[in-house]
Amino acid sequence: MADAVRNLLTTAQVCRILGVTPHEVYRLATEGYLEVKNFIRYKHGDLPLFSGDQVESVRRQMPKILRRWEGEESARKGAQAAWTRLKRWRSCYYTRLRKEKFLQALEEFPEKTSLLLRASYYLYHLNHYAKAGESYLYDLKEKVLAVMAAKFDSEDGLKIFFVPGPPRIRLCSECRRRARREKKSYLEYANLTGGCSHCQKDEDYYSLYEFVVEGGEHRFCFHSPAQVARKWLKGRQVPEKEGYEREGGYPFGRRIYPGEAAAINLAEVVDELEEFLRVAEEL
Ligand SMILES: [Zn+2]
Numbered sequence: 001m002a003d004a005v006r007n008l009l010t011t012a013q014v015c016r017i018l019g020v021t022p023h024e025v026y027r028l029a030t031e032g033y034l035e036v037k038n039f040i041r042y043k044h045g046d047l048p049l050f051s052g053d054q055v056e057s058v059r060r061q062m063p064k065i066l067r068r069w070e071g072e073e074s075a076r077k078g079a080q081a082a083w084t085r086l087k088r089w090r091s092c093y094y095t096r097l098r099k100e101k102f103l104q105a106l107e108e109f110p111e112k113t114s115l116l117l118r119a120s121y122y123l124y125h126l127n128h129y130a131k132a133g134e135s136y137l138y139d140l141k142e143k144v145l146a147v148m149a150a151k152f153d154s155e156d157g158l159k160i161f162f163v164p165g166p167p168r169i170r171l172c173s174e175c176r177r178r179a180r181r182e183k184k185s186y187l188e189y190a191n192l193t194g195g196c197s198h199c200q201k202d203e204d205y206y207s208l209y210e211f212v213v214e215g216g217e218h219r220f221c222f223h224s225p226a227q228v229a230r231k232w233l234k235g236r237q238v239p240e241k242e243g244y245e246r247e248g249g250y251p252f253g254r255r256i257y258p259g260e261a262a263a264i265n266l267a268e269v270v271d272e273l274e275e276f277l278r279v280a281e282e283l
């Protein structure tokens with residue numbers, strides 16, 4: 001049993017070893033090069049594990065596989081694919097330049113603010129990968145936000161707000177019957193009537209905490225469900241706010257677009273955030 005679990009690799013580790021994106025790891029799996037050997041169950045989803053031996057043998061075949069992928073793509077799209085690839089390379093290149101410029105600009109800030117902004121930059125990218133389907137990454141997002149809440153405050157550039165939302169209502173059998181009679185879905189009926197005193201109400205289900213990190217012209221915004229973040233925020237004064245802004249990253253005041261976000265490698269993102277957790281614990 002121990003042998004089966006040892007030498008298993010996560011998607012991020014496979015990305016690093018093979019130099020591919022998470023999407024390409026799935027492609028390798030669907031094309032039969034890699035098998036999912038096991039799962040780690042997280043609250044937010046399953047993290048697939050791959051065999052280290054298999055990854056090693058795929059690593060040796062990688063140049064051949066990449067040539068075939070490129071061949072298939074250019075056969076499909078001809079000259080347009082070459083042009084798209086060139087544009088993608090250029091956009092990758094400029095994204096990297098902007099990243100370097102941003103990380104350099106952080107040297108101007110006090111140490112804690114600089115640390116907070118750097119972690120926020122990588123957290124933005126983590127969030128991007130999590131939304132794109134790598135949902136197990138939300139566990140790392142929660143750890144990072146919890147440490148931010150514990151170790152940083154508004155002087156460092158972190159503001160936290162409570163944004164109240166409605167409870168989730170599970171209709172009682174009586175109300176479900178009424179909904180059916182009125183030809184409404186349960187959700188519709190619950191929203192319309194708010195249920196009755198027998199219905200189950202999950203308070204704060206749609207409430208959230210908004211984390212806003214600001215330093216100079218840089219700005220980031222993240223959300224965490226109220227039921228999750230409440231426990232980290234005990235004893236901290238959190239002002240209430242009506243409505244929320246979207247999650248996003250604005251280094252130099254300019255939004256990072258989804259296409260650019262993928263240019264920062266997932267393995268780098270995970271490494272940086274784990275390093276942040278280590279450094280921040282010591283503060
Ligand atoms: Zn009732």
Ligand SMILES: [Zn+2]
Pocket residue numbers: 171172173174175176195196197198199
């Ligand atoms: Zn009811």
